[in-house]
Amino acid sequence: xxxxxxxxxxxxxxxxxxxxxxxxxxxxxxxxxxxxxxxxxxxxxxxxxxxxxxxxxxxxxxxxxxxxxxxxxxxxxxxxxxxxxxxxxxxxxxxxxxxxxxxxxxxxxxxxxxxxxxxxxxxxxxxxxxxxxxxxxxxxxxxxxxxxxxxxxxxxxxxxxxxxxxxxxxxxxxxxxxxxxxxxxxxxxxxxxxxxxxxxxxxxxxxxxxxxxxxxxxxxxxxxxxxxxxxxxxxxxxxxxxxxxxxxxxxxxxxxxxxxxxxxxxxxxxxxxxxxxxxxxxxxxxxxxxxxxxxxxxxxxxxxxxx
Amino acid sequence: xxxxxxxxxxxxxxxxxxxxxxxxxxxxxxxxxxxxxxxxxxxxxxxxxxxxxxxxxxxxxxxxxxxxxxxxxxxxxxxxxxxxxxxxxxxxxxxxxxxxxxxxxxxxxxxxxxxxxxxxxxxxxxxxxxxxxxxxxxxxxxxxxxxxxxxxxxxxxxxxxxxxxxxxxxxxxxxxxxxxxxxxxxxxxxxxxxxxxxxxxxxxxxxxxxxxxxxxxxxxxxxxxxxxxxxxxxxxxxxxxxxxxxxxxxxxxxxxxxxxxxxxxxxxxxxxxxxxxxxxxxxxxxxxxxxxxxxxxxxxxxxxxxx
Numbered sequence: 001x002x003x004x005x006x007x008x009x010x011x012x013x014x015x016x017x018x019x020x021x022x023x024x025x026x027x028x029x030x031x032x033x034x035x036x037x038x039x040x041x042x043x044x045x046x047x048x049x050x051x052x053x054x055x056x057x058x059x060x061x062x063x064x065x066x067x068x069x070x071x072x073x074x075x076x077x078x079x080x081x082x083x084x085x086x087x088x089x090x091x092x093x094x095x096x097x098x099x100x101x102x103x104x105x106x107x108x109x110x111x112x113x114x115x116x117x118x119x120x121x122x123x124x125x126x127x128x129x130x131x132x133x134x135x136x137x138x139x140x141x142x143x144x145x146x147x148x149x150x151x152x153x154x155x156x157x158x159x160x161x162x163x164x165x166x167x168x169x170x171x172x173x174x175x176x177x178x179x180x181x182x183x184x185x186x187x188x189x190x191x192x193x194x195x196x197x198x199x200x201x202x203x204x205x206x207x208x209x210x211x212x213x214x215x216x217x218x219x220x221x222x223x224x225x226x227x228x229x230x231x232x233x234x235x236x237x238x239x240x241x242x243x244x245x246x247x248x249x250x251x252x253x254x255x256x257x258x259x260x261x262x263x264x265x266x267x268x269x270x271x272x273x274x275x276x277x278x279x280x281x282x283x284x285x286x287x288x289x290x291x292x293x294x295x296x297x298x299x300x301x302x303x304x305x306x307x
Numbered sequence: 308x309x310x311x312x313x314x315x316x317x318x319x320x321x322x323x324x325x326x327x328x329x330x331x332x333x334x335x336x337x338x339x340x341x342x343x344x345x346x347x348x349x350x351x352x353x354x355x356x357x358x359x360x361x362x363x364x365x366x367x368x369x370x371x372x373x374x375x376x377x378x379x380x381x382x383x384x385x386x387x388x389x390x391x392x393x394x395x396x397x398x399x400x401x402x403x404x405x406x407x408x409x410x411x412x413x414x415x416x417x418x419x420x421x422x423x424x425x426x427x428x429x430x431x432x433x434x435x436x437x438x439x440x441x442x443x444x445x446x447x448x449x450x451x452x453x454x455x456x457x458x459x460x461x462x463x464x465x466x467x468x469x470x471x472x473x474x475x476x477x478x479x480x481x482x483x484x485x486x487x488x489x490x491x492x493x494x495x496x497x498x499x500x501x502x503x504x505x506x507x508x509x510x511x512x513x514x515x516x517x518x519x520x521x522x523x524x525x526x527x528x529x530x531x532x533x534x535x536x537x538x539x540x541x542x543x544x545x546x547x548x549x550x551x552x553x554x555x556x557x558x559x560x561x562x563x564x565x566x567x568x569x570x571x572x573x574x575x576x577x578x579x580x581x582x583x584x585x586x587x588x589x590x591x592x593x594x595x596x597x598x599x600x601x602x603x604x605x606x607x608x609x610x611x612x613x614x
Contacts, residue, residue, distance in 0.1 A: 017508075018508075018512065019505060019508075020505045020509075021505065021508065021509045021512060022512070150509070150512050150513060150516065151509070152509050152510070152512075152513040152525075152528070152529070153506075153509065158513075158528065160512075160513060160516050160525070162516060188501065189501060190500065190501060191498040191499060191500055191501065192498060192499060192501050192504055193497065193498055194495065194496060194497060194498065194499050194534070197499055197504035197507065197508075197534070198326065198327045198328065199460075200504065200508055201324075201325075201326075201328065201504075201507055201508035201511045201512075202327075202328045202457070202458070202459050202460065203459070204508045204511060204512045205325070205328060205329070205457050205459075205467075205508075205511045205512060205514075205515045206457060206459040206465075206467060207512075208512045208515040208516050208519075209457065209467050209469060209515050209519070212515075212516070212519045218459075218467070221459070221465065222459070227501070227504070
């Protein structure tokens with residue numbers, strides 16, 4: 001096998017109470033990528049569609065993660081990467097993670113899978129760091145492993161696969177505004193009240209338990225972010241209206257996807273998730289803010305081979 | 308049935324990363340109590356053995372929780388309570404919680420169990436509040452439900468039963484020193500670094516996952532408290548020596564039990580837990596600090612009827 005086409009999914013990080021550690025994987029939103037062995041050594045980005053991203057390997061997220069892996073193997077050939085980008089950079093649903101994961105997953109398949117998924121995450125972290133200026137894996141882990149993941153620690157890298165209840169659907173709305181990463185960082189406090197931190201870890205412990213027991217009511221009760229949302233939601237126009245609209249039609253919960261501006265919600269069943277889509281869309285439809293909205297099952301597989 | 312004898316167990320609250328929310332139940336350490344219906348209305352403490360505690364109902368933890376329940380029922384009789392106290396007050400293994408739980412559990416049995424365990428916890432919280440000056444349930448919940456419990460919230464009261472791996476044993480050492488509750492509160496910061504809070508909730512989420520999956524290595528990795536232990540451990544002589552001694556002979560983890568001074572550790576298997584007992588005891592044996600040490604299986608049943 002000299003060429004592989006893969007699907008690298010979008011992901012939702014943080015998931016309300018799981019700031020910086022929790023994430024889940026989307027099913028029908030993601031990038032396609034082609035990875036090809038070439039005689040020419042090194043990593044070469046040969047095609048990027050839909051968005052204006054750098055072709056220089058060292059400046060491209062997929063390139064940097066590919067290079068991290070390439071430097072760890074000893075081969076007499078190189079790789080070409082084609083990126084068919086569908087996840088808009090800066091949307092808050094793991095655009096850079098999808099790129100970082102796709103190249104190393106595809107290369108690993110082409111050379112007989114010498115690396116496991118945690119090792120692939122280590123390489124992908126280097127690409128993610130190019131985009132977000134810090135090493136984190138809360139989008140990478142769900143993109144690679146699928147389902148819900150908890151990044152227990154970065155050093156050493158420990159990724160836990162949390163079970164996903166069968167009937168869980170996500171609705172994601174992406175208002176087409178730009179939030180600078182620096183801005184979404186700057187609004188966060190360096191210190192938080194101990195009482196708020198306790199409430200947050202009670203909710204996260206509870207959410208992990210709820211996912212293990214498929215307790216949808218408890219998932220709903222646990223999806224509360226008392227630490228980050230009060231700050232970052234101010235950067236997203238009509239955030240509270242969108243959230244309330246989702247809850248009003250039966251969403252289990254809603255919150256900021258990653259550092260925004262996308263807003264996610266989780267629902268039991270496709271029917272409710274579709275109502276949530278309409279309710280969320282209705283809020284932005286009354287404004288001149290352009291938006292995209294997706295309904296998707298939770299993707300338990302993660303990045304995968306298409307052909 | 309007019310009289311019942313019950314065993315009300317000691318408990319470990321906080322459990323390293325689960326400050327204020329997590330707890331587990333001990334098996335062979337606890338109080339015995341006799342609860343008896345009487346013609347005389349009201350709640351009457353008629354016997355207290357081993358420790359000098361108040362007989363006045365309103366000043367006694369068991370009395371206050373019993374009274375909270377008594378005021379919620381309509382009966383033409385009263386209750387007598389005898390307390391055979393084995394858990395030393397102030398030891399940090401839920402002495403007041405055992406008293407608070409025992410009276411309401413016993414009364415509930417005598418009147419045909421009109422209340423479920425969460426409702427019993429609501430009554431017991433009133434007794435616990437007498438001892439600790441605030442309403443909390445992190446010792447009450449494991450004493451009533453057994454096993455590991457997570458108190459997701461106090462208002463409304465939500466208690467989650469987290470599964471307990473079969474081969475998990477606790478070792479508890481109680482150095483006979485006094486730490487004032489006011490002191491153990493005063494050392495805690497009102498605000499904590501966000502980065503520490505993130506590490507703490509990563510560990511708690513991970514511990515809940517590890518308990519669900521019986522992953523002893525992950526239990527071990529998760530038993531880290533970066534928020535409270537650095538402050539409160541300073542109040543316990545030789546805390547770090549005791550902890551390191553436990554880890555050195557194979558304990559999965561160790562930490563402060565409740566607000567101390569007791570120190571708990573968890574081990575896989577009775578053999579290791581017994582080695583941990585010897586290792587912990589050896590540390591205090593070299594000092595003139597008196598101590599008690601216990602090895603016990605995790606108690607999955609909680610408070611129970613003896614006869």
